[in-house]
Amino acid sequence: MRWVKRYRGLGVILAVILLLSVPGLFWRSEQTRAARANYRSAMAPVILVPGSSATQNRFNQLVKELNTQTKTQHSLLRVEVKTNNQLVYSGAIRRGDRQPFIVIGFQNRADGLTNIRKQAAWFAVAFQALQKTYHFNHFSAMGHSNGGLVLTLFMENAMAKTGAHADRLMTIASPFNLEEADPKVDTPMFTQLVAGRQHLSKDLVVYSLAGSQSYTGDGIVPFDSVDRGKYIFQKQVKSFTQITVSGANANHANLPENQQIVRLIRQDLLD
């Protein structure tokens, strides 16, 4: 059996290759899931949601201001979600823009618990349509006032189904306990947000910004209601930062144009 002796080494090496391949062959079925979990699309839009009674044009000035302060000019797409789930687009995403702004507004933009819940559902409809068109699987978001509540509800209840990952969330004067000023009273909105907090991503970075016109709030939202964000995000997400802004333009409606807040958006939301 000379040939056995001659090719014994070759046989051993081929056997070792086969043996080392076994873990890979078994792992193959997990590969797509692992790749999908680690995969991040090149595009990561910044989604902006206005508060009640504001339209999808609410952030035009803010985006213009941000574009004058950043090296890269980001495009702006506005989407209005009709009550029948129909989407109306204006503006466009420039080809190659990896971090465009997308404003999602609602035809029914009235205030109130029931409406905020509906707006969160409409937001999910718009989000899935945008995801299908632009093939992104991660994003950052900013919500002004009730817009922050819409985003938080979406992240708790509907985001898992989309397969998307939220990188950063910035809420500006979002009333997590609605307009309730009494710290001893929990509104149904707050109870719902706290109940769903375990669905928030552990990788999410959250900034909660509050305006301080008086010593108790920004003129509309009580400071305590914004402060309640800590019971939702703290010890749940990757990091949670609360910032209070005072001085000029610190009242509720003017906060998105407040220069300190513009700087924080540029610094913390944009790459």
Add this chain to the structure above:
Amino acid sequence: MAEQVSRLGQWVIAGELRWRKLRQVRVVLTALRVIFPLVLIGTLADLVNRSWLTPTGYYYQTLHVTTWLLRRTRLQQGILLIQTGALGLAVLGVAFAVSYLLVAGVTRRTSDRLMGGGLAVLALEFLNVTPATLRAGRPLEWAAMNLGLPGLALGIVVGLLVGNLYRWGVRRWHHPSDALIRPLTLGTLGVLLTAFVSLLWLMRGPVDTTFGPAAWLRSTLTGASDWPALLGVSVLNGGVAWLGSLSPLPSTPQQAAMAAQNLATVLDTGSWHLPHPLTGQTILQAYANMGGPGMTLGLLLAIFCVTHNATQRHVGWLSVLPVLGNFNAPLLVGLPVVLSPVFLLPFLLAPAVCLSLSSLCLALHWVPASAYAFAVGTPGPLISYLGTGGAWSALGLAVVNLGLSTAIYYPFVKWAAMADRQLSEEATNDAMG
């Protein structure tokens, strides 16, 4: 019984023998053998670190290392210590050994030999300083062991330069009055001269000793997305490795972007019609890099197909584990393939043939292009299979490529073994005569 050797074989063997008999070459090959243990240990540590302990590693992912391995970070620190130490010392060691052996050819005095070797190490270290820190009052950034395997060629060149200069000095000064006066004088002059030359080099900064060659290689790969460009990169990478600068296949931001777009297409649309079917990842990495640059898994298999080559088999056995993880430095240094004319042709030809055949198969849509990221340490034939999400046709093509490269290496391994035997017979005859 004498073996039949073709005309080409006879010509190759004769050329190899002539080459290996050159003094400078003999010295370099001996020095490579001296540092082989360091290269082997350092490469094994590199393999363990990058394939078992790093998230992009094959075993890390497939065997879910984090779930059962305790104190991974501490272990990784220990492994990195071994890796950096052994590979860093290998570069310093080759400079020392080359210079030492060159001086040993003209004098029996140990002090001269050691001074020659020491000066080469010093010259190498002089080159490896961060120029920006060369100012009075600032601590000097002195990177002692950071060169690693890509710096092996630099170690050889510095060893040759310093060794030959010292050798020249010894030959001019035959009989010093005192045993210590010559190494003292030549050593002092050598330190001053190497410091002066190194200072000029650092001030001009023509090439960064650590990253220069790698950056140059990467620039050739930028945007390579067709067959001629990939062929050029493969030949260039092989040529540089043959000269002693051992590094993995280079990658560039453009190549990474193309790979990301390919993966995005597969994950988003489920389609395997990729936007960039011919890239470093889809062709070079998947089909022409088994066992490391040069398709050295084919070389390893060829070694075990040839008979009467005990030395080659010995090096082959020692290099099995690294080569199966595509870390081929021990095999390239141990045989050696580095600076060996007999291995130059197959070392360039085997990956070129594999990448050409694979490009053709991809163009004809016989196999899908690789989209999933390559896990470090994946056994060669499995790279394309996992890269294509489990396409058996890709595995089949990889096996064909492996067979082809083994066949290409086979005659050259045989001729190298014959040259080895002839050299050792001549050495024995010389010793007896």
